[in-house]
Amino acid sequence: MTEKEVVVKSDAGVHARPAMMFVREAMKYPCEVFIVKDDVEANGKSIMSVLGLAITSGTRLIVRAAGQDEEDAVDRLVSLIENDFKN
């Protein structure tokens, strides 16, 4: 299992489009991907699950992955969040 902490900086928080970008990236990896906010773990490959966390700007998150290519997945997804969900 690999995990990394990241703070969401985009002003609008993680609304539908950023959530879709995240899930789309996460789906590219075979490992399981999770986002953790306040001890609540969401499935990083499910849009509803990610939206359900209601991640606002300034929230501290943990991106967690387990399985094949977990390190690449965490690096890629953390940088996606750090770059305001822009590719």
Place this chain on the structure above:
Amino acid sequence: MEKRTIHIRDLTGNESKIDLHLVLVAGKAGVGKEISMGDINRPGLGLAGFFDFFAYDRIQIFGLGETAFMRQLAPDRKGEIFERFFSYSVRCCIFTHNEHPDELFLELANRHQVPTFVTTHRTTRFISLLTHVLEEIFSPMVVNHGTLVDVFGVGVLLMGKSGVGKSECALELVERGHRLVADDMVEIRKIDESLLMGYGSEVIRHHMEIRGLGIINVKDVFGIRSVRNRKRIELVVLLEEWASGKEYDRLGIDENKYSILDMDVPFITVPVRPGRNIPIIIETAALNQRLKKMGVYSARELDNRIQHWMMMEGRKRHD
């Protein structure tokens, strides 16, 4: 995950659907204070001047008796008692029967920042409601990435890997008249030793993502009868891709269990493959679960019948 403390303000807007009818009358500055585990105290003895073992860190409930006693206290004695009462770090006071505390009490509550509420409920009723609310707030919680559907009144938690078809199956169930509680993110609380309650996350409540369609609001598309906010979980169904080598249950005589928050829930594995009508299997599983709850076990009964028949046949042959 288990909550150990809550803020006093959480009592007014709590997650359960119970309204405690609390109106804040003093001590607003203290509503951010924390209280731990949900015990309560009736401060009658303290008001009479006996402060040994005073459980100041619990929620203090003033019923009709306490208010009447306070009313008849002589002014100087009252001042002395109240000063003593508030010298402890009292967390929160609640007056029942819509009885408002007097000016002196309010002033001291404000000065010591002790949130003081008045409720219209009767004392016994209020205590039972409050206990219920606190139990729910303090109950152990876990988030599950399955889909929770009420099928014929049985709470069925569909689990399985992403893409196995949980949402599609839930959609078909909803279309057949069953109710969606939550998709992809189910908060499960153990309310007591025999009750697991599943809730949807508030922000995304009753929404679903169907690949190819995107996000749909089940309540808007299918109407109010297609959703509910919470449901007791009584059956866990794991959907998995049909693995040709794997042995699936063919009899259903043995009961499998799935453990959630240390509680065992009846559990079945349903293999998925193209052309298999999963929703109808789930419906049947839910009905079968209801039968089992009523003490009727189809597989065991058939087995008994067959054994009985064989015994009779055997006897005939011997005669």
